[in-house]
Amino acid sequence: MELCSVQPRVGAIKPSNLNKAHESVCISYTHTHTHTHFQNHSSHTGSRGTGAYPVTHGVRPEGEGTHPGRDTSPSQGTPSGNRTPDPPESRTAVQPTDECRNFVKVLLSRRGGLFVCGTNAFNPLCANYTGDTLEMVGETISGMARCPYDPRHANVALFADGNLFTATVTDFLAIDAVIYRSLGDSPALRTVKHDSKWFREPYFVSAVEWGPHVYFFFREMAMEFNYLEKVVVSRVARVCKGDLGGSQRVLEKQWTSFLKARLNCSVPGDAHFYFNLLHSTSPVLRLQGRDIILGVFSTPANSIPGSAVCAFDMQQVARVFEGRFKEQKSPESIWTPVPDELIPKPRPGGCAVQGSRFNSSNAFPDEMLNFVKTHPLMDEAVPSLGHKPWIVRTMVRYQLNKIVVDTEAGPYRNRTVLFLGSSKGTILKFLIVPGRENSALTSNIFLEELEGYNPEKCGEGSSQARQLLSLELDRPSHSLLLAFPSCVVRVPVARCQLYSRCMKNCIASRDPYCGWTRGSTCSFLRPGTR
Numbered sequence: 001m002e003l004c005s006v007q008p009r010v011g012a013i014k015p016s017n018l019n020k021a022h023e024s025v026c027i028s029y030t031h032t033h034t035h036t037h038f039q040n041h042s043s044h045t046g047s048r049g050t051g052a053y054p055v056t057h058g059v060r061p062e063g064e065g066t067h068p069g070r071d072t073s074p075s076q077g078t079p080s081g082n083r084t085p086d087p088p089e090s091r092t093a094v095q096p097t098d099e100c101r102n103f104v105k106v107l108l109s110r111r112g113g114l115f116v117c118g119t120n121a122f123n124p125l126c127a128n129y130t131g132d133t134l135e136m137v138g139e140t141i142s143g144m145a146r147c148p149y150d151p152r153h154a155n156v157a158l159f160a161d162g163n164l165f166t167a168t169v170t171d172f173l174a175i176d177a178v179i180y181r182s183l184g185d186s187p188a189l190r191t192v193k194h195d196s197k198w199f200r201e202p203y204f205v206s207a208v209e210w211g212p213h214v215y216f217f218f219r220e221m222a223m224e225f226n227y228l229e230k231v232v233v234s235r236v237a238r239v240c241k242g243d244l245g246g247s248q249r250v251l252e253k254q255w256t257s258f259l260k261a262r263l264n265c266s267v268p269g270d271a272h273f274y275f276n277l278l279h280s281t282s283p284v285l286r287l288q289g290r291d292i293i294l295g296v297f298s299t300p301a302n303s304i305p306g307s308a309v310c311a312f313d314m315q316q317v318a319r320v321f322e323g324r325f326k327e328q329k330s331p332e333s334i335w336t337p338v339p340d341e342l343i344p345k346p347r348p349g350g351c352a353v354q355g356s357r358f359n360s361s362n363a364f365p366d367e368m369l370n371f372v373k374t375h376p377l378m379d380e381a382v383p384s385l386g387h388k389p390w391i392v393r394t395m396v397r398y399q400l401n402k403i404v405v406d407t408e409a410g411p412y413r414n415r416t417v418l419f420l421g422s423s424k425g426t427i428l429k430f431l432i433v434p435g436r437e438n439s440a441l442t443s444n445i446f447l448e449e450l451e452g453y454n455p456e457k458c459g460e461g462s463s464q465a466r467q468l469l470s471l472e473l474d475r476p477s478h479s480l481l482l483a484f485p486s487c488v489v490r491v492p493v494a495r496c497q498l499y500s501r502c503m504k505n506c507i508a509s510r511d512p513y514c515g516w517t518r519g520s521t522c523s524f525l526r527p528g529t530r
Contacts, residue, residue, distance in 0.1 A: 103151035106143075106166070108159055113137065115164070117147035117157075122172065124149060145170045145180040145190065156216065160209040161186075161241050167204040167216050177202045179216060179239060179258065189245050189255050196223055198258065198376050202235075206281040208293065210314055212351050213238040217263075217295065219278045224326060224335040224377065232300065234263040234278035236317060236382060240351035244361045250369035256361040259349040261320045261378035265297040265310035268388055275299055275308040275389070279401040280421075284314060287407060287416060288439035291315065292385060296403045296420065307400035308389035309418065311442075317382050321349065324379040325371075337379040348372040386440045391418070391430060398422040402471035404480065406493070410512035411529040417447075417512065419473065419480060419493070425453035425466035427480060427491065431510060445510050450491055452480075458487040478513075478524065496522045 099122075106117035110128065117126040124143025127136050146166045148155050155168035163184030170176045177199040181189045192198050202220040209215075215238045222233045237260035246256045266272040275297035282294040291314040298307045325338040325348070348371045352361045393400060402421030409415040416432040427450040435441035453466050470483035473493075482489045494513035499506035499522040506514055506522035515525045 099151060105147045105151070105155050105168075106157045108157060108164075110159060115159075117143045119143075119147065119149060119151050122149045145178050146182065148174070150174065154204045156204045156207045158207050158209065158214070160214055163241070165207060165214050165239075167202075167207060167218065179237070179255070181239075181243075186242070187245060187253065189239075189243060189253060191258055192251075192254055192373060197374065198260075205278050208281075208284050209241075210284055210291065211318070212241055213257075214241060215314075215317070217278060217281050217293075219276070222262075224328070226334055231276070233276050234265070234295070234297065235260050236263055236312075237261075237376075238321060240361075242351060242361075244352070246364065246369045247362060247366060250366050251373055256364055256369060256372055257349050257351060258372070258376055259321050259378060260376055261317075262381040263295065263310075263312065264381040264383050265295065265308055265389060266384075267308075267392065275306065275310070279399075280403050282403055282405045285405060285407055287311075288434050290385075290439070294390070294403055294405060294418070296400050297389075298399050298401070304394060305396065305399070306392065306394035307396075308393070309391040309400070309403065309420065310384035310389045311386070312382055313385050313440075316385075320378055320380050320382045322347075325375045326377045326379040327375055335377075338375065344368045344371050348375065386438075386442065390432065390442055391420070391444055393428075398424040398426070400428070402468055404471050404473040406473055406475075408527070409493075411515070411525040411527060413527050415512035417493075418444075419471065421452070421468040421471040421482070423467070424463075425461070425468055425482070425484065426450060427452050427471070427482070429493075431512060447509065447511050448495070450480075450495075452482040452489055452491055453484060454487070454489050457489065458484050478526075492524075494524055496524045498522075 102118040102120045104116055104118045105124075106115065106126070108115045109131075113131045114129040114134070115126065116129060117124060120143065124147035125140045126143045126146055127140045128138055129136055145168065146157065146164065148168045149172045153169055153174050155166065157164060157166045157168075159165075161184065163181050163186050165179070165181050167179045168177075170178050170180075176193055177191075178193075179191045200221040200223055202218045204216065204218045206217045207214060208217075215236055217234070217236050219232055219234045222231045225231050237258060239255050240257035243255055243257045245251060245253050263278065264272075264274075265276075265278075266274040277298045277300060278295055279298060280296045284291050284293050292311045293314060294309055294311050296307065296309055299305060324340070325343065326335050327338050328335045344365070344367045346358055346364065346368060348368050352358050352364070358364055400420045400422055404419045406417045406419070409417040418430045418432060420428040420430070422428060429447040429450060431445040431447055433443045433445060435443070452468065453461050455461050459465055465485055467485060468482060469485065470481075472481045472483075474481055474490075477490070478493050480491045480493060482491060494511055496506070496511070496514035499509055499514065501521075503516045503520075503522075506516045509522075513524055514522055515529070517523045517525075
C-alpha cells in the first residue's frame with residue numbers, strides 16, 4: 001500500500017504550500033488497483049466526510065494513537081489485528097466503476113504522521129504514514145467501523161486521549177450506524193446495534209472534544225413525533241472519553257454514557273420556524289467569554305427554502321444532558337418526560353469518577369445500565385444562543401452548507417468574521433457584532449459575497465461542478481481554500497483594492513481586514529498593523 005503524490009508534490013498536502021490562486025490539489029493513494037484523491041487538508045482535530053461523490057477530508061493536529069493491532073472488531077468482539085476481510089462478491093458486482101476506487105474518508109494527524117482510512121473499493125482499510133515522505137508505517141488494518149464502505153456515506157473521526165473516535169456505518173448497506181472507539185489503551189466500544197432509539201438513519205456531520213466528553217453532531221429521522229411523514233431533526237450526542245463499557249450482563253463492550261438531544265435552530269414566534277437540517281459546524285470557539293459552537297442549518301426540500309447559522313453554548317449543551325429523559329411507554333403512546341423519581345441512581349449517562357462508589361462504568365448497577373440502553377434521548381432540546389439564529393437567509397436560490405470562522409480578524413485580532421459557503425460555490429462574509437448589554441444577543445453585518453468557483457481552472461460551472469465540498473481558512477496566507485469536485489481554489493479573505501480610491505468607501509465597508517493607510521489607499525491590514 002503506497003501513498004504518493006501526483007501534482008503538486010508531497011508538500012502540497014499543507015494548505016500553506018498552495019502558492020498559486022486557483023491551484024488544483026491532487027494526491028494519489030494506490031492499493032490493490034484502487035485510486036483516490038485527497039481533495040483538501042484542514043487544520044482541525046477530526047476528519048469530516050461529505051457523504052457525496054467525490055469526497056473531501058479534513059486533518060486536525062492531534063496526538064497519540066497506539067497499537068492498532070490490539071483493537072477488537074465492532075461486530076464480533078474478536079481481535080481484528082491486521083486481518084483484512086474479503087468483501088462479498090455481491091458488494092462490488094453492481095457498483096459503478098468510478099465508485100470502485102479508494103476514496104480517503106479519514107485523514108488525521110497522528111504522532112507526527114498521518115492516519116489514513118479509505119473505502120478501498122468497498123473493502124475499507126486504514127494505515128499509518130510518515131508525515132514527510134508519506135511512506136506507510138506498519139501493516140494495514142481493517143477500516144470496519146472506522147471508515148464507510150461507500151464514498152457517499154458521511155463519517156467523522158478524531159483522536160482524543162490517544163483513542164480514535166469514529167462515527168460511521170459498519171456495513172455495506174449502511175444499516176448499522178455506529179459511534180466507535182478503537183486503537184488506544186481503552187477497550188473498543190460501540191453503540192447498541194440496530195436500535196432505532198439510538199440511531200435512525202443518521203447523517204454524521206462533525207465531532208468535537210470538550211471536557212471529559214466527545215460530542216457528535218448529526219441529523220437523523222426523528223422517532224419522538226407522531227407524524228405520518230418522516231421528519232429529520234438535528235442532534236448532538238455525547239460519550240465519556242473514559243467509558244469502559246457495561247457489565248457482562250448489560251451493555252457489554254458498548255457505551256454506558258451515550259445520550260443525545262435535539263438541536264433547536266429556529267426563528268421564535270407563535271409557531272417556531274425550524275431549520276432542521278444540520279450541514280456543518282465550527283470547532284468549539286471561545287467567544288464573548290463562552291465556549292460556543294456554530295452550526296449551519298437549512299430547511300428541508302419540501303419547505304420554504306432557507307438557511308440559518310445558530311450558535312450553541314457548550315455549557316448549555318452540557319446542562320441539557322443533566323436534564324430530564326424522554327420515553328415512549330408503548331409503540332402506540334406519545335413520548336413523555338420520565339418522572340424524576342423513576343430515574344435510577346447513579347444518574348444514567350454520567351462518567352464514572354475515580355474514588356467514588358462507582359469508579360468504573362463496569363461497576364454500574366444493571367438497573368442504571370438498562371435505563372441508559374432504553375432511554376438515550378433527552379426531553380429538552382438544546383436552545384440556540386439568544387434563542388434565535390445569528391444569521392438567516394430565506395427565499396434565495398442557494399443553500400448555505402459550510403462555515404469557517406476567523407475569531408482574530410483585523411489588525412488587533414479582536415473581530416469575528418464568518419465565512420459561509422453556499423451551494424452555488426460562493427462565499428458569504430459576515431461581521432459578528434456582540435451585544436453591549438447581553439453577550440448572547442449578537443447582530444451581524446453582511447460584508448460581501450465572494451465568487452469562489454473559477455471556470456478557467458475548474459471547468460464549466462454546472463450545478464454539480466459548483467458543489468462546494470469543503471471550506472477552510474488558511475491563516476498564514478490570509479485566504480480561504482475551497483474544494484470543488486475538480487479543483488481546489490484559493491480566495492483572499494478580503495478585497496480591499498475595490499475601495500482603493502475612496503477613503504469614505506473603504507471605511508464604510510466595515511471590513512475589519514481593510515483600512516485607509518498613509519499611502520492614501522485602502523489596504524489589507526495585517527495583524528499587528530498600527
